[in-house]
Structures are given as C-alpha cells and as structure tokens.
Amino acid sequence: MNVPQGRRSSTFTRLLRHGFTDPSAAERLLDSAELSPVRADPVLLDALGATADPDQALLGLVRLLEAQPDRTARRELLDTLIASKPLRDRLLGVLGASAALGDHLARHPRDWHALVMYEPEDLHPGVEEFERGLAEAVDPVSLRVAYRRCLLSIAARDVCGTTDVAQTAAELADLATATLRAALTIAQAAAPEDTALCRIAVIAMGKCGGHELNYVSDVDVIFVGEAAEGADEGKALQAATRLASHLMRICSETTVEGTIWPVDANLRPEGRNGPLVRTLSSHLAYYQRWAKTWEFQALLKARPVAGDLELGEQYVATLSPLVWQAAERENFVADVQKMRRRVVANIPAAEIERELKLGPGGLRDVEFAVQLLQLVHGRSDTSLRSGTTLDALKALAVGGYVGRVDAAQLDEAYRFLRSMEHRIQLHRLRRTHLVPEDEADLRRIGRSLGLRTEPVTELNRAWRRHSSAVRRLHEKLFYRPLLDAVAQLAPGEARLSADAARERLVALGYADPAAALRHLEALASGVTRKAAIQRTLLPVLLGWFADSADPDAGLLGFRKVSDALGKTPWYLRLLRDEGAAAQNLARVLSAGRLAPDLLMRAPEAVALLGDPSGLAPRDRGHLEQEILAAVGRADDGEQAVTAARGVRRRELFRTAAADIVASYGTEESPAEADTGALVDRVGNAVSDLTAATIAGALRAVVRDRWGDTLPTRFAVIGMGRFGGHELGYGSDADVIFVHEPREGVDEQEAAEAANTVVAEMRRLLQLPSSDPPLLIDADLRPEGKTGPLVRTLKSYEAYYRRWSLVWESQALLRAEPVAGDEDLGRRFVELIDPLRYPAEGLGEDAVREIRRLKARMESERLPRGADPTLHTKLGRGGLSDVEWTVQLLQLRHGWAEPGLRTTRTREALAAACAAELISGEYAAILDDAWVLATRVRNAVMLVRGRAGDTFPSDGRELAAVGRYLGYGPGHVGDMLDDYRRRTRRARAVVEELLYGA
Incomplete structure (x- = not known):
C-alpha cells in the first residue's frame, strides 16, 4: 500500500x-500465467470487486485453481467462470464471504460444479432436494462432505441475493432436517436389531423447528420412542436410546472433515438429567405435572422432522x-420475562454491547x-400458531395484536440482525453471535450486506439503529395495543378486541381487567396534549406495574395521582423527561398501600421522585427547623400539629419511596445489595422524623399555654426502638x-x-x-402503667437508687434524649449510665433474672395461634432474641468497652465482635437475622398499610412482601424457607450466648 504514486501500475x-x-x-497473485485470463478480463475483476472481501475471494480462487487435478480442469473452471455469470457471481460471492467454504472447495475441488447452473428447484430447494444431495452419504465423513456441498449452494444463493434472510434460514432448517434423516438412516443401518424393536421420532425444536436456522447452531431436538408391535417397552426404549445416541454422535463428532453441528437434546423433560428417549405417554405426564412455563414456550416450535x-x-397433536x-x-408473563432477564444477566459485561442475539435490543x-x-392470544386465535418468528409477527399484526407500524419496524430490524448474524457465522462457519471488533471483519460484513460507500460506519449505524428500535419496542409491544384498544384513535388501524385486551391483561397479572381498561381509557383517550403524553408513558408504566405483585393497585394509583395532578404543568413533563421519575412512581404505586396512601394525601410529593437527591433522607436538624417554623405560623395547637403532620406525611413518603426504590431497583440502578444499610437508613429517618414531630407538638403546647417559657424544664427521652x-x-x-422546676417555681x-x-x-x-x-407509649417509665407519667430528675434518681430492677437497667440501654431541654436530657443520661453500664458488670443473679424474664416473655406474650418460626418480634431468632442477647453483652461489659455504650443494636453487636466478646460468625448470624426481621416488619407495613409482626396470610400481600x-x-415458599433457616441459625446462637446452653 506504500508504493509511490508514480510507480503504481495500472x-x-x-x-x-x-x-x-x-x-x-x-497484483502478485494475478501476475502468474495461470491467472492471466482473470487479469485480462474486466468482467472477472468487476465480479471480484463486487464480493464482500475481494482479497479473500481472489486468494480462494487461487487455492481452488491450484487444487484442480490438472491443467485441463483448471482451464475448464476459468472458461466457465468467464462464460457463466451465474457461476461467477455465486462462486466468487461465496469465496469473498466465507473463508471456511473456500477451505472446503480447496479440499473438494470438483464441488464448484454444484454452483454452475440455476435450476428451478435450486432456487428454493426443500427437504426432498437436500435428501437427494445427501443420498450417497453412508458414513459420518461422507455425510459431512455432502452437507457442506449443500451448504455451499445455500450460501451462494444467500450472498447473491437470490434468497432473502428468511428463505435462507428456512433452507438451512430443511437441510438440517435432511441431515437428521440421513444420520438416522446411517444409525439404523448399523443396528438393524434395534431398528426392528422400536419406533422413534425426532422432534426439531428451537430455530430448526421454527424453520429459521442459522448457518452454525446447535440443532435442538426431542426424541420420542414407542415399542414396535410385539416388542417389550423397556427393551424398545433402550434400543431407541442407542439409535438416538448414535444419531447425535454422527452429527456432532469431529472428523477429518470437521463437524456438522451439535445435536442438543437438553430441551427434553428434566433436561440432561432426564432419559434421552421417552414414550409419548411419559412426555404427556411430565408436561401435565412438572413442566415450567419456559418449556411450553419452547414447544411453540416443536416440529416432527425425522424417523x-x-x-x-401424534406428539405435537398431544402436547399442543x-x-x-x-x-x-x-x-406466566413474569416467568417468561424473568427467563429473558436471566439470559441477559449471564452475558459477560465486556460482551453485552456486541451481543447480537442475547443482548438488549x-x-x-x-x-x-x-x-x-x-x-x-393463540389460545383463541389459531392463526397465530406459527413456529416461525416473522410469520407469527405478521399474523399478530394482521390480527391487530401488534400495531402495524411496530410490526413493520420489528420485521425490518429482525431481518437486518439475522442477516448480520448469518454473515458473521458464514465467514468461519463458527457458532457466534458477537459482532467482531476488527475493522476488516466489519468491512467484510458491511460490504456483504450491500453497504459499499463507508462499510464499517454504515454497518455500525444501521446495527445501532435497528437494535435501538428493538430495545424500544420490546417492552412496549405487549402494552401499546392495549391503549389503541381504548383510545379510539386512527380508525383505519386494526386493534385489539375487548376480549383480547382483557385476555392480555389477565396474562399480565391484572385481577380486574375490566377496571384496568376503564383506567386506561380515562387516562389515554382524547386528543389533548395530556392524553398524548399518557399514551407515551403508559406502555412502559404498564410493564413496570405488571412486574409487581399487584398491577391493579399500581394502575389505579397512577390514575388517582394523574387525576389529582393532571392540570399541574410539571407533572407529566416530569414523568416524560426525567428517566427515573416514571419508574420510581410505578414501583411506589404498586409496592403496597402505605406509600400510595401517603402520596394521595400529598400528590405534589411526586416531584421528589424525579430529583436525583429527592429521596435522600433529611437530617433531624432540618426537619425540626421546618416543623417548628410551621408550628410558629399556626393559630392554635391543633393547627400546629396538623402542620407538623403535613411535614411528617411528606417525609414518611420520601423515606418509604426511597426504601421501595432501593429494594426493587430500576433499569439504571439495581436493587441495593446492602440490606443492613437500607434498614439503618429507614430506622434513622423515621426516628428523626418522629423526634422532630414530638418537638413540634411540645412547642405548640408550650406556646399555647405559657407563651415562650414553661415553668419547668422538660425533656422527652426516647426508649426502645x-x-x-x-x-x-x-x-x-x-x-x-x-x-425539673425552674428557679423560683413551686414544685407543685x-x-x-x-x-x-x-x-x-x-x-x-x-x-x-x-x-x-x-x-406515644410511656409504659417503660418507673413502675410502668401505675407510675406517674412524668417525674423530676431527682425523683428518677431516688427511684433508681432504691427500687430499680434489672429489667429497667436493660430498658435504659436504649434511652436517648429526643426533644425538649437539651441540658436536662444530658443530665438524665449521666444519671442512668451507672445503671445500664454497671461497674464490674452483672452478677449471676441478675443474669438469671434476665433469662427468666426472657423465657416468661416467650411463653406468655407470643399471640395465640402465631407461628413461632415466623413471628418477627417474639419468634425464634427474631428481634427480641437478638436484642436481648446484645443487651446482655452490653450490661455485662459496657463498663469496660466504650464501643458497647450505644443505643443501637447493630452498632453494639459490631462493637462486641470487635472486642472479641462474640465471634465474627456469630455476630454475622445475629446481624443477618435482625436485619431480615426488621425488613419483614417494614415490608408488612408498606404492603398492608398497618403494622404487623408476622407475614401476611393474603396471597397477593405475601407476594408483595x-x-x-x-x-x-x-x-414465596423460598422466602419463608429462607426466613426460617436464617432465624433458626440465630436462635442457636441465642441459646448459647443468652441462655448458656
């Protein structure tokens, strides 16, 4: 390429x-005497230049000429190339697109004759034509040679444009069918005694069954066997299994001629762990009792092909x-979508953007x-029951199940992506779906698809455009026609019938499809700008609602919020323009009752969902400042508390929404892995909000009765959680x-x-x-419910000095000032520190008393009929178990270990582990159980809108948890099993550390 301009030859x-x-x-290749006709013939040079890779095509032609047995054969090839345009286009086209088929021609130099003429049946050959092409194969090696010869003719029609991508895929499937038949014939000829014992059928699955095979792909099959008349069933199945195994080896094994393709039977019942061959009745029994949703999805493409x-x-008719x-x-829908997500999740991160088959789009x-x-919809409409993707897509569009424009875009994108896949595989005849990174490879693919000006740039642009279209339509395809069914726009467009729309909504998990259609009609009908934006938003929102445990609640909530904010200019703009806002709203509305109920009473809080920092919790100082300012503006105590409740409502929504979004995750941000941090964030946020609300109520009462100054200093001490x-x-x-009375104020x-x-x-x-x-619960005060609600600091001091019991010292471990006079709160903490962190720890009598109280609580306070393995607070390995164990460590060692002097359970547990008072393994087990039980309690409140200490009994609520x-x-069963397992481990640690077992 660096030859000076002046020295370049013509x-x-x-x-x-x-x-x-x-x-x-x-030029060096063309300088040989043998290739002088090529160099001299502009038609041949033009033909080489029209190929995907002219350099590769010329080299392949040289190798083919050199492989001819003599000069006469070489002359025949060249003369025919010059004289016959069909051969010229086909042979050179194949050589330029496929190095692997060039290798085949070099090994079998007479196979070029298969490309000489166009015959009528050669334009669109079927199984019978391919069977004739394989008829002389009597062993695996000759079968491979004949298979490649047939493949050569398919590739020639493909690269010359004689067939489109769908026809090419169908021909490849027909060639696979003929090959399976030939392989079975070879296997049966090798074992006539087995052939006599059984009937065997080969069912094509996947792309072969769907008549849309790739150049290089596993051929998925299922084998069905029956005993021949008079034969023993057991022996017949053994014979059929030997024949099936031999067939698979014939096609899959590598020989001197390479391999054909692997035959994959893993779609059979029980996969690779199940028997290779089953009777029809055994297949039926499995699918009736055990099959998963994806297995029925796979049967869509089942087609008998051999044997x-x-x-x-009979097999297809029985299972259909x-x-x-x-x-x-x-x-059903969730299972199918989960399988799709699992496929994507297993793609290496470095490859996902180059994955033509499995990646997004x-x-x-x-x-x-x-x-x-x-x-x-195929249940009621048999026209949809095609195993071929493009045929099925066309039928869905004709029936109005998919919008015509969407179907046309998907058809175009699918054809382009399959063409890319074919040309990538054709080069080396290797099974791959990765778009290459090498520029020469991309250039060859682009040119093979007719992109000649800037092949690499044009290929990448077209690929991204089609992939983007698929990505955009993939989710919407299922939901957009639901809107067309109710929006009553575009009168000429085919649309879903009411029955089909209800059918689709039921499949999506909507329990009340009629109500869902009414909501959609109310939201999306009309020609207003608002309705137009809703029609853009709803297909995506419906998918997110369907991904929840209660799609009906999500859609109803969205309608209510939209009705409340529909005339607010920023609302729909926020959902349309802020990527995360719409998905966050969908998650929040369909996760349970609490967050939507809060939002319905303060719908403007939707704005929090679009602000990147909008869901971050606010600290206590800011909350208290806002609440006290609102209280200051109120006319009386009741108005003041109403204002404080308004702030509390909004902030509870912020916390709940952040919790839900972090737990569910979004497309941009997966679910938060550190559930401990999530629990801490909720606990801190709700505790700070409660403290600020109490401070506001305190300010309101004092202002109404006494103005600025209360006659006595007053503090609120938070206890327990x-x-x-x-x-x-x-x-x-x-x-x-x-x-504490102020100076000069009478004690009474x-x-x-x-x-x-x-x-x-x-x-x-x-x-x-x-x-x-x-x-507000004050039952942890001295003397409990019978004691005075409020005491002076001196009274507390006298009581604790004379009467305090060990349980009160334990309760004081979590005492912390939360509102009121800060100095008084600090002095109260100084008063109680010696009680909760007793010098030299607890005596054995006190330890025994704690154990006695804990055992009594377990036997007396657990609600009648409650399952002790699932009660989050008082059940086995639940909150109480973990907290009492940690608190015993604090009472015993807090005097010596400063890290234990904290009111927070997880912090104290970590400190005990750091001080080697508990092993790392035990600390992790207790922490895990405590976090899990806390999350379950939070989930129950989020889902039901009311507190609960055990899992809901309602199926939908349980699924939402x-x-x-x-x-x-x-x-759900896995969730309950996991909860029992993790809390059982925690209880074993509690038995040892708390009870000394």
Whole structure:
C-alpha cells in the first residue's frame, strides 16, 4: 500500500478501485500465467470487486485453481467462470464471504460444479432436494462432505441475493432436517436389531423447528420412542436410546472433515438429567405435572422432522393443547420475562454491547416478545400458531395484536440482525453471535450486506439503529395495543378486541381487567396534549406495574395521582423527561398501600421522585427547623400539629419511596445489595422524623399555654426502638418524660405544668387523622402503667437508687434524649449510665433474672395461634432474641468497652465482635437475622398499610412482601424457607450466648 504514486501500475490502480485492501498482494497473485485470463478480463475483476472481501475471494480462487487435478480442469473452471455469470457471481460471492467454504472447495475441488447452473428447484430447494444431495452419504465423513456441498449452494444463493434472510434460514432448517434423516438412516443401518424393536421420532425444536436456522447452531431436538408391535417397552426404549445416541454422535463428532453441528437434546423433560428417549405417554405426564412455563414456550416450535413422522405428529397433536393453556398459569408473563432477564444477566459485561442475539435490543428480544403474545392470544386465535418468528409477527399484526407500524419496524430490524448474524457465522462457519471488533471483519460484513460507500460506519449505524428500535419496542409491544384498544384513535388501524385486551391483561397479572381498561381509557383517550403524553408513558408504566405483585393497585394509583395532578404543568413533563421519575412512581404505586396512601394525601410529593437527591433522607436538624417554623405560623395547637403532620406525611413518603426504590431497583440502578444499610437508613429517618414531630407538638403546647417559657424544664427521652434509632413505619414511640422546676417555681406548679404538657401532647398527636398514627407509649417509665407519667430528675434518681430492677437497667440501654431541654436530657443520661453500664458488670443473679424474664416473655406474650418460626418480634431468632442477647453483652461489659455504650443494636453487636466478646460468625448470624426481621416488619407495613409482626396470610400481600425482599413471582415458599433457616441459625446462637446452653 506504500508504493509511490508514480510507480503504481495500472493493474494496482484498478484493484484499488475494485475494493482490494492489499492490491500489491493481489497484483502478485494475478501476475502468474495461470491467472492471466482473470487479469485480462474486466468482467472477472468487476465480479471480484463486487464480493464482500475481494482479497479473500481472489486468494480462494487461487487455492481452488491450484487444487484442480490438472491443467485441463483448471482451464475448464476459468472458461466457465468467464462464460457463466451465474457461476461467477455465486462462486466468487461465496469465496469473498466465507473463508471456511473456500477451505472446503480447496479440499473438494470438483464441488464448484454444484454452483454452475440455476435450476428451478435450486432456487428454493426443500427437504426432498437436500435428501437427494445427501443420498450417497453412508458414513459420518461422507455425510459431512455432502452437507457442506449443500451448504455451499445455500450460501451462494444467500450472498447473491437470490434468497432473502428468511428463505435462507428456512433452507438451512430443511437441510438440517435432511441431515437428521440421513444420520438416522446411517444409525439404523448399523443396528438393524434395534431398528426392528422400536419406533422413534425426532422432534426439531428451537430455530430448526421454527424453520429459521442459522448457518452454525446447535440443532435442538426431542426424541420420542414407542415399542414396535410385539416388542417389550423397556427393551424398545433402550434400543431407541442407542439409535438416538448414535444419531447425535454422527452429527456432532469431529472428523477429518470437521463437524456438522451439535445435536442438543437438553430441551427434553428434566433436561440432561432426564432419559434421552421417552414414550409419548411419559412426555404427556411430565408436561401435565412438572413442566415450567419456559418449556411450553419452547414447544411453540416443536416440529416432527425425522424417523416415524406419524409418531412425531401424534406428539405435537398431544402436547399442543397444553402449550396453548400455558398463559393461564400463575405468574406466566413474569416467568417468561424473568427467563429473558436471566439470559441477559449471564452475558459477560465486556460482551453485552456486541451481543447480537442475547443482548438488549437483540434477536432474542424480538423472539421473546412474539412468543409471549402468541401464547396469550393463540389460545383463541389459531392463526397465530406459527413456529416461525416473522410469520407469527405478521399474523399478530394482521390480527391487530401488534400495531402495524411496530410490526413493520420489528420485521425490518429482525431481518437486518439475522442477516448480520448469518454473515458473521458464514465467514468461519463458527457458532457466534458477537459482532467482531476488527475493522476488516466489519468491512467484510458491511460490504456483504450491500453497504459499499463507508462499510464499517454504515454497518455500525444501521446495527445501532435497528437494535435501538428493538430495545424500544420490546417492552412496549405487549402494552401499546392495549391503549389503541381504548383510545379510539386512527380508525383505519386494526386493534385489539375487548376480549383480547382483557385476555392480555389477565396474562399480565391484572385481577380486574375490566377496571384496568376503564383506567386506561380515562387516562389515554382524547386528543389533548395530556392524553398524548399518557399514551407515551403508559406502555412502559404498564410493564413496570405488571412486574409487581399487584398491577391493579399500581394502575389505579397512577390514575388517582394523574387525576389529582393532571392540570399541574410539571407533572407529566416530569414523568416524560426525567428517566427515573416514571419508574420510581410505578414501583411506589404498586409496592403496597402505605406509600400510595401517603402520596394521595400529598400528590405534589411526586416531584421528589424525579430529583436525583429527592429521596435522600433529611437530617433531624432540618426537619425540626421546618416543623417548628410551621408550628410558629399556626393559630392554635391543633393547627400546629396538623402542620407538623403535613411535614411528617411528606417525609414518611420520601423515606418509604426511597426504601421501595432501593429494594426493587430500576433499569439504571439495581436493587441495593446492602440490606443492613437500607434498614439503618429507614430506622434513622423515621426516628428523626418522629423526634422532630414530638418537638413540634411540645412547642405548640408550650406556646399555647405559657407563651415562650414553661415553668419547668422538660425533656422527652426516647426508649426502645425510638431511642435506638430503629423505628419502623408502624412503630409506636416509646418515651419517658422528665422535668425539673425552674428557679423560683413551686414544685407543685412545675409538676402540674409538666403533666399538662404530657397530656396535651398525647391528645394532639392522637387526634383522628388519616395519616399513619404516632402513638406515644410511656409504659417503660418507673413502675410502668401505675407510675406517674412524668417525674423530676431527682425523683428518677431516688427511684433508681432504691427500687430499680434489672429489667429497667436493660430498658435504659436504649434511652436517648429526643426533644425538649437539651441540658436536662444530658443530665438524665449521666444519671442512668451507672445503671445500664454497671461497674464490674452483672452478677449471676441478675443474669438469671434476665433469662427468666426472657423465657416468661416467650411463653406468655407470643399471640395465640402465631407461628413461632415466623413471628418477627417474639419468634425464634427474631428481634427480641437478638436484642436481648446484645443487651446482655452490653450490661455485662459496657463498663469496660466504650464501643458497647450505644443505643443501637447493630452498632453494639459490631462493637462486641470487635472486642472479641462474640465471634465474627456469630455476630454475622445475629446481624443477618435482625436485619431480615426488621425488613419483614417494614415490608408488612408498606404492603398492608398497618403494622404487623408476622407475614401476611393474603396471597397477593405475601407476594408483595416477597418482591420487596427480592423474591420473584412464585418464590414465596423460598422466602419463608429462607426466613426460617436464617432465624433458626440465630436462635442457636441465642441459646448459647443468652441462655448458656
């Protein structure tokens, strides 16, 4: 390529103009006497220049000429090339596109004769023509040679454009059928005694069954066997298995002529663990009892191709009704989509963008979408029951199940991507779906597809465009026609019937499809800008709703929010323009009752879902500042608490929405892996919000009764989960109240003021409201329910000095000031520190008392009928077990280990592990159980809208809890098993550390 301009020959220039990338090497080849006719004939040079890779085509031609047995044969080849345009286009086209077929021709130099003439049957040959081409094969080696000769003719028609990509794929499937028949004939000839014992049918699956095979692909099959008349069934199945195994070896094994393709029987019942051959009745029994959804999806393409075709037809006819009932299975759509996601998840990250078949926007996306729609609507419409993707897509469009424009775009994209796949595989005849990175490879592929100006640039642009179209339409394909069915636009367009729309919604998991259609009609009908934006949003939203445990609730919630905010200009713009906002809203609306209920009472909070930092929790200082400012603007205590509740409502929604989004994940951000951090974030946020709300109520009461200054200093001490920063959505706020008369104030006056504050705070916070209740529980105070609600600091000091019991020291481990006079709260903490971290730890009597109290609580407080293995608070290995174990470590060692002096359970557990008071393994087991139990309680509140300590009994609610915890559809049993297993391990640790077992 670096020859100076002046020294370039005319041949060099002509070669460069004809598309040769190494004209110097080509010129050297053409300088030989044997190739002088090629160099002298402009027609031949033009033909070489028209190939995908002229350099490769010329080299292949040289090798083919050199392989001819003598000068006469070489002359015959060249003369025919010059005289026959069909041979010239086909032979050179194959050599330029496929180095592997060039190798075949070099090994079998007379096979070029197969490309000389166009015959009528050669234009679109079928199985019979290919069977004739394979008829002389009597062993695996000769079968491979004959197979490649037939493949040569298919590739020639393909690269010359005589057949389109769909016809090429069908021819490849027909050649595979003929090859399976030939291989079975060879196997039967080798074992006539086995042949006499059994009937065997070969059922093609996958792309071979669908008449859309690649150049290089596994050929998926299922074998069915029956005993011949009078034969023993067991012996017949053994004989059929030997024949099937021999057939697979004939096709799959590598010989001196290479291999044909692997025969893959792993789609059979039980996969590779199941018997290779089953009787028809055994197949039927398996599919009736055990088959998974994907196995029925695979049967869409089942087609008898070899052996006893009558038996094969019986197989398809027997199982076909089961295939078309698959859409009635629970979680049908979710199962299909989960299988698709699993395929994508298994692609190496470095390859996903080059995956033509399996990656997002690839061939499998089209196939999965089409198959899903076939299974849903093929029950009632037999016109959809084609195993061929493009035929099925056309039928879906004709029937109105897919929009015509969408179908046309998918058809075009699928054809282009399959053409790319064919040309990639054809080069080396290797099974691959990765788009190469080498520029020469990309250039050859681009030119083979007719892209000649800038082949690499044009190929990449077209590939990305079609992939993007598939990616955009893959999810919407299932949902957009639902809108067309109700929106009453484009009167000439075929659309889903009402029955078909309901059928599709039921398959998606909607329990009330009629209501869903009413919601869609209300949202998407009309010609307003609002309706147009909804029609853009809803196909995607419907998919996200369908991915939840309660699609109906998600769609209903979306309609309610849209009705409330529909005239607000920013609402739909936010969902349309902010990528995460719409998906976050869909997740929140379909995850349960709590978050949607909060949102319905403050719909403007939708704005939080579009702000990248909108779901981050706000700290206590900012919350308290906002609530106190709102209280200051109110006219009286009731208005003040109403204002505080408004802030609390919005912030509870922020916390719940962040929790749901982190637990479910989005397309851009997967579910959060660190569930401990998620639990801590919720506990801190709800605890801070509760503290700020109580501070607001306190300010409102003091201002209404006394103005700026209360006659006594007053502090609220958080206890239990509140003091531990571990509140859940439905937790009560455990508190105790302490006061201290101001200088010059009578003690009785101070006490009356303090009691008035407590009574009025509790009244205001418990006024009837549709918000989640904020219940203040003061039962952990000295003397419990019988003791005074509020005491002076001195009274606490006297009580704890004289009367304090070990359980009270334990309760004080989580005492922390949360509102009121900061100095008084600090002095209260100083007062109780010696009780909760006793010098030299606990005596054995105190330890025994703690154990006695814990055992009594387990026997007396667990609700009647509750399953102790599933009760999150009092059950085996639940919150109480872990917390009492950690608290015993704090009481024993807190005096010596500063890290244990914390109100937070997980922090104390980590400190105990760091101090080697508990092993790392035990600490991890306890932490895991505590986090899991806390998440279950949070999930129950999110799903049901009311607190609960055990899993819901309602199936849909239980599934929603499972989705929050990361368990997909149909895996509720796994969730319960995992919970029992993890808490059982924790209980074993508790038995040892708390009870000394």
